[in-house]
Amino acid sequence: MENGISGSTHPVIDTHNDDVDTRDALEEIVYALSDFKGLGTQLTFSQGSCLKVLSRPNEHWWWAEREDGCQGYAPVNHLTTLTRNRQYGQDMEYFDSYSHLKIHHEMLDDKARTLAYQTAIRQNAHLLTDKVILDVGCGTGILSMMCARYGRPKQVYAVEASDIAEYTKDVIHSNKMSDTVTVLHSKVEEVQLEESVDVIISEWMGTILLFEMMVESVLLARDRLLKDGGTLWPSTASLFLVPCSAQKQYGSKMEFWKDQYGFDLSDLIEIAKEEFLQKPVHNHILDPADCLSEASRILNIDMRSVRREDLEQIDLDFEFTVQKSGTLHGFCTWFQVDFEGLDQSIHTVYLNTGPEHELTHWKQNLFLLDSPLSVDKDDVITGQFNLHRNPEWRRHLRVLLRFRVMSSSNNLKVPDREKLFYVWR
Numbered sequence: 001m002e003n004g005i006s007g008s009t010h011p012v013i014d015t016h017n018d019d020v021d022t023r024d025a026l027e028e029i030v031y032a033l034s035d036f037k038g039l040g041t042q043l044t045f046s047q048g049s050c051l052k053v054l055s056r057p058n059e060h061w062w063w064a065e066r067e068d069g070c071q072g073y074a075p076v077n078h079l080t081t082l083t084r085n086r087q088y089g090q091d092m093e094y095f096d097s098y099s100h101l102k103i104h105h106e107m108l109d110d111k112a113r114t115l116a117y118q119t120a121i122r123q124n125a126h127l128l129t130d131k132v133i134l135d136v137g138c139g140t141g142i143l144s145m146m147c148a149r150y151g152r153p154k155q156v157y158a159v160e161a162s163d164i165a166e167y168t169k170d171v172i173h174s175n176k177m178s179d180t181v182t183v184l185h186s187k188v189e190e191v192q193l194e195e196s197v198d199v200i201i202s203e204w205m206g207t208i209l210l211f212e213m214m215v216e217s218v219l220l221a222r223d224r225l226l227k228d229g230g231t232l233w234p235s236t237a238s239l240f241l242v243p244c245s246a247q248k249q250y251g252s253k254m255e256f257w258k259d260q261y262g263f264d265l266s267d268l269i270e271i272a273k274e275e276f277l278q279k280p281v282h283n284h285i286l287d288p289a290d291c292l293s294e295a296s297r298i299l300n301i302d303m304r305s306v307r308r309e310d311l312e313q314i315d316l317d318f319e320f321t322v323q324k325s326g327t328l329h330g331f332c333t334w335f336q337v338d339f340e341g342l343d344q345s346i347h348t349v350y351l352n353t354g355p356e357h358e359l360t361h362w363k364q365n366l367f368l369l370d371s372p373l374s375v376d377k378d379d380v381i382t383g384q385f386n387l388h389r390n391p392e393w394r395r396h397l398r399v400l401l402r403f404r405v406m407s408s409s410n411n412l413k414v415p416d417r418e419k420l421f422y423v424w425r
């Protein structure tokens with residue numbers, strides 16, 4: 001575990017060949033997606049800073065100039081042409097989606113989710129005495145109220161950027177918790193607290209764990225507001241992957257066109273692939289019997305040490321040994337988050353959204369292949385599951401799935417397949 005992230009990620013920044021130089025006439029203003037500490041001829045800059053691109057020697061490094069005139073090589077995967085205004089506009093659209101009750105009803109109604117947080121809070125309640133707690137994205141305030149009810153914290157800051165916060169203030173008041181819980185209607189990035197906090201609690205997980213990229217806001221809060229040695233709940237987050245059959249889902253979207261009321265509409269299958277298979281099925285309920293192998297934990301994020309820039313591009317390897325012959329229609333993902341105890345004596349609480357656990361509102365995510373293929377017991381499926389943050393739509397991800405199938409006697413059965421998925425842009 002090098003920097004809080006493990007899976008088989010590749011170094012983000014490779015060495016740069018200085019003598020390659022294709023000067024571009026076009027100078028362009030770009031913005032830094034995250035901090036970067038440059039070495040040698042590399043440029044150091046902070047998140048949000050504005051850089052002028054002077055030339056583009058290669059696809060990984062551009063020669064750029066900071067606003068103070070300093071020049072150097074900047075890593076392209078840290079840059080975006082997305083203007084601050086457009087970032088603001090995307091945020092407003094995002095927070096507006098949380099100002100309605102429907103999504104909060106769904107989250108509260110998810111017993112496995114909400115009780116996992118309650119269990120973590122209750123098991124550690126005696127150690128929350130006099131602590132200062134920050135709830136990032138408190139929504140209706142449920143986690144903040146649990147902290148105040150079961151622990152005896154000095155103060156809970158319940159931060160919520162959407163307009164639901166105005167109603168949450170009433171909820172806190174009606175539950176007689178205003179002396180402990182303070183609702184701050186603000187993005188956590190902009191909140192100023194008179195004190196640093198002992199515990200950050202947040203329910204930030206999205207589809208494929210990372211969609212919405214709210215985790216970035218939690219990490220910013222960690223870096224700015226959490227005391228050294230403070231606690232993050234969840235403490236770690238993992239992503240699981242498994243090759244699977246999905247005959248019903250694939251059939252309903254693809255084979256469907258072969259015979260409709262006695263007519264052959266299979267000419268439409270190609271556009272059906274474009275329309276139905278470019279994005280994962282986000283609400284799939286995976287039958288464990290459809291798994292063709294043991295699932296693999298392909299990503300583990302340690303929330304204490306992971307850096308925001310580590311989450312821009314996460315390249316993960318996988319290898320599966322097929323346990324039963326069948327049709328490989330695609331791959332499924334789900335996640336697990338862990339709540340470590342505030343001291344060694346307290347058991348870790350787990351919330352796992354996988355097919356062997358109580359169903360949650362996240363369900364599982366099914367990445368369907370355009371053309372399913374047969375696999376046999378003991379075949380080996382190896383490949384990469386690359387999660388890349390969309391540089392323009394900052395809460396969205398792209399998943400590049402690559403794999404090949406080798407027979408048990410190490411012969412190449414299926415050469416490299418590659419498919420790009422959008423979550424959701």
Ligand SMILES: N=C(N)NCC[C@H]1O[C@@H](n2cnc3c(N)ncnc32)[C@H](O)[C@@H]1O
Nearest residue numbers: 098137160161162187188203204205217
């Ligand atoms: N996938 C999830 N769990 N989403 C929950 C997101 C909740 O946190 C709120 N939220 C997300 N990001 C932020 C932020 N940076 N600052 C404050 N609240 C936030 C959002 O309005 C919603 O109520």
